[in-house]
Amino acid sequence: MATLRSETDETMQRIVSHIEEKARQLASVSDLRCSLAYEDVFxxxxxxxxxxERVCAAAHQCQVPLTRIEAPLRWSEDFGRFTAIAPGALFGLGAGQQEPALHNPDYDFPESLIERGATLFLQIAADCLSEPANQPAAESVAE
Structure with missing residues (x-):
């Protein structure tokens, strides 16, 4: 079993093809059958x-603290199905450095994030609805 992750679908396809070829070669050398199956493909x-920039502007308007992470996140996420058909941005609402990490048995979802997240999503929706069709998002907000 292996978990494969990449930054683009094209890179993933190259990785998968390479691994499939190597698995078949190794099986052949040892006179074994090779069977491959996939789960949770994103x-x-x-x-x-x-x-x-729209998310950043909304966060600024709502006074929601913002930390931009330039490095790709390695989350397994189905949001890529949305961004494959329409422009979008995946972002997270962090609980803070003092909280146990997500998936840690001691993690307890901070309910204060509900209001903060709802406020941010409502601002993003309001900004989208107030712009004329086919107009770019407002200029970026320096953080």
Whole structure:
């Protein structure tokens, strides 16, 4: 069993092809059969720059603290199915450094994030609805 992750669908396809070829070669050398199966296959999530700026602007308007992480996150996420058909931006609402990490048995979801997240999503929706069709998002907000 293996978990494979990449930043793009094209890179993932190259990795998968390479691994499949190697597995078949190794099986053949040892006179074994090779059977491959896949679970939880996700498209790459690629953030649209204008959508990212929209989220940043909304966070600024709502006074939601913002930390931009430039390195790709290695989350297994089905959001890539959305960004494959429409511009979007995946973002997280962090509980803070003092909280146990997500998936840690001691993690306890901070309910204060509900209001903060709802406020941010409502602002993003309001900003989207107030812009004329086919107009770019507002200029980025310096953080």
């Amino acid at each position: 498209n790459a999530t690629v953030n649209d720059p204008a959508a990212v």
